[in-house]
Amino acid sequence: MAIRYDITARKEAEExxxxxxxxxxxxxxxxxxxxxxxxxxxxxxxxxxELYRIFGLQPQxxxxxxxxxxxxxxxxxxxxVRRVIQAALQEERGCQADFRILLPDGSERVASxxxxxxxxxxxxxxxxxxxxxxxxxxxxRVEEALRESEERFRAIFEQAAVGMAQLSPTGQWxxxxxxxCDILGYSRSELVQKHFQEITHPEDLADDLDCIQQxxxxxxxxxxxxxxxxxxxxxxVWAKLTxxxxxxxxxxxxxxxxxxEDVSARRRAEQKRQRAEAKIRQMNAELEQRVAERTAxxxxxxxxxxxxxxxxxxxxxxxxxxxxGFSQALLEDHAELLDPEGRRYLERVRxxxxxxxxxxxxxxxxxxxxxxxxxxxxxxxSEIAWQVAExxxxxxxxxxxxxxxxxxxxTEGDARLLKxxxxxxxxxxxxxxxxxxxxxxxxxxxxxxxxxxxxxRDNGAGFDMAYADKLFGAFQRLHGASEFEGTGIGLATVAxxxxxxxxxxxxxxxxxxxxxxxxxxxxxxxxxxxxxxxAASAVEPPQSDKA
Numbered sequence: 334m335a336i337r338y339d340i341t342a343r344k345e346a347e348e349x350x351x352x353x354x355x356x357x358x359x360x361x362x363x364x365x366x367x368x369x370x371x372x373x374x375x376x377x378x379x380x381x382x383e384l385y386r387i388f389g390l391q392p393q394x395x396x397x398x399x400x401x402x403x404x405x406x407x408x409x410x411x412x413x414v415r416r417v418i419q420a421a422l423q424e425e426r427g428c429q430a431d432f433r434i435l436l437p438d439g440s441e442r443v444a445s446x447x448x449x450x451x452x453x454x455x456x457x458x459x460x461x462x463x464x465x466x467x468x469x470x471x472x473x474r475v476e477e478a479l480r481e482s483e484e485r486f487r488a489i490f491e492q493a494a495v496g497m498a499q500l501s502p503t504g505q506w507x508x509x510x511x512x513x514c515d516i517l518g519y520s521r522s523e524l525v526q527k528h529f530q531e532i533t534h535p536e537d538l539a540d541d542l543d544c545i546q547q548x549x550x551x552x553x554x555x556x557x558x559x560x561x562x563x564x565x566x567x568x569x570v571w572a573k574l575t576x577x578x579x580x581x582x583x584x585x586x587x588x589x590x591x592x593x594e595d596v597s598a599r600r601r602a603e604q605k606r607q608r609a610e611a612k613i614r615q616m617n618a619e620l621e622q623r624v625a626e627r628t629a630x631x632x633x634x635x636x637x638x639x640x641x642x643x644x645x646x647x648x649x650x651x652x653x654x655x656x657x658g659f660s661q662a663l664l665e666d667h668a669e670l671l672d673p674e675g676r677r678y679l680e681r682v683r684x685x686x687x688x689x690x691x692x693x694x695x696x697x698x699x700x701x702x703x704x705x706x707x708x709x710x711x712x713x714x715s716e717i718a719w720q721v722a723e724x725x726x727x728x729x730x731x732x733x734x735x736x737x738x739x740x741x742x743x744t745e746g747d748a749r750l751l752k753x754x755x756x757x758x759x760x761x762x763x764x765x766x767x768x769x770x771x772x773x774x775x776x777x778x779x780x781x782x783x784x785x786x787x788x789x790r791d792n793g794a795g796f797d798m799a800y801a802d803k804l805f806g807a808f809q810r811l812h813g814a815s816e817f818e819g820t821g822i823g824l825a826t827v828a829x830x831x832x833x834x835x836x837x838x839x840x841x842x843x844x845x846x847x848x849x850x851x852x853x854x855x856x857x858x859x860x861x862x863x864x865x866x867x868a869a870s871a872v873e874p875p876q877s878d879k880a
Contacts, residue, residue, distance in 0.1 A: 365469075366468075367466045368380060368463070369381070369463065369464060369466065370451070372460070373461060373462070374460060387434065389437055405435060405436075406432055407432065413430065413432070417430045421462070422459050422462075427447065428447070428448050429446065431446075431469070443469050443470045445466070445469045446465065447465055448462045448463065491510050491511065495592055496509070496510060496513030496516045496572075496591075497512070497513060497590075497591070498590075499588050499591075500591060502545070502587075504528040504529045506529065509521055513593055516593060517532060518565030529541070529591075530542075533563070534561035534563060540558065555575065555577045557573070560572060560574055571595075571596050571600040572595055572597075576591045578590075656686045657683050660683045660686070664683075708749070710747075713741070713743055714742040714743070715738055715739060715740050718742075718755050718759065719738055721756050725759065725760065729763075732772070733770055734763065737775040737776070738776045738777075739778055744785075746834050747833075753830060754826075754852075758850055761824070762774045762790075765794045765795075772791070775791075776789050776790075784853065786852065789850045791848060793847055794848075795842040795843045796840075796842045796843075796844065798843070801840055805838065827850075835854050838850065839851055
């Protein structure tokens, strides 16, 4: 005999249960959510595979009692979890707790557990609890990272050296930092009750609104510009504004972030610089006008000087030659008709006319030095000095004079003018040593203020330093014409030459103990040369301890 049962329905139900349990286990695995049942009498815990994985235990370990699960709790969290469970059992309510799990490899997980009383004994006391444990390690990590990020943002926001603010798309201040309050002069409570349009300079508002519209339309992501706010006291505040739009997950405008840097000081400095530049341009224009006028005057003066030179050269020389010639004729042809005193008078007339002729020559030479064009080149001053010395020897071979000229003294300058300079300085030394036997004249180079300076030194008559400021003026003489001949033009000519080279000249001396003339200029001075008016400053002597 046999009995056959149709178990199709049971098998289908078992298969459906198996599929349901499989789906539940997969869902728990995906959600990192384990389920558990705790029997209070046996202290046994039965849980899903995901629960064991969360606690780092082998799935369905028969030895995994409540104690085994508690042993995996972080020591610092065990007591808190125990109190939560005890309170739930005593007060017969559900419980919830977050705790840390220590895994065998030393790592930690963070879990969140919930539980409810699921069965009671005959006396109504809790006999069983069931619940879930979810691994929230990743969520906690994200929450912690978000918290740290918010704290950093808050610190940056509050401690920034520039003003920062959060605004609604309509322009209302939502959050502001203290620096922005300092810049605009409002308190936080006052500022968050306003829209930025209320404290923007009217002339800058249209541009601000245009920037916002472009960001809302997605044309630009950041807008930066300089604008003016109105301070609480009514004064304008120049600021550099950088704004950006933050959108939500759906791409809709959420709020604006603004960074405001106070640039009022820089703006004031720029305005001051612009005013200074405008003033300089005005002064330059006035100076150019004055230079043009002065140039025109100088051109006119030069023409007058040329006319004067022509007159001196031709109109004055002829009468002088006539006076000298007729005086000489009287002395040669009619000397017997004159007594000795009359002949002496004629000699004095001739001497005066000749001296006048020399004076005219020197004046013309001085004018030529002032007006002639500079031709710069490398000049060997030593060679020129020897040429001048040879000419002086040839003119008075009976003189006993020792020349000491340093070799290879080169410089940059106008060769013709420098020759005139040395002719005058060496000629002066030759003249003022005429009463010295033997006489000595030196030409060399020394150091002055870190650069080269040339000098001409003699052991002649010298001069009193109290009158040194008169040396380089025209017609200024420290010795009478009866002592030493001359017109008083030579050193004035020297001063003009030095001035045209952009340099200076000075002298030192003592009466009857000789004199030294120093002169210097930059080796590569400006090619334009100095004007005649610079001669006065060029001859100013330095302090004696520097000379």
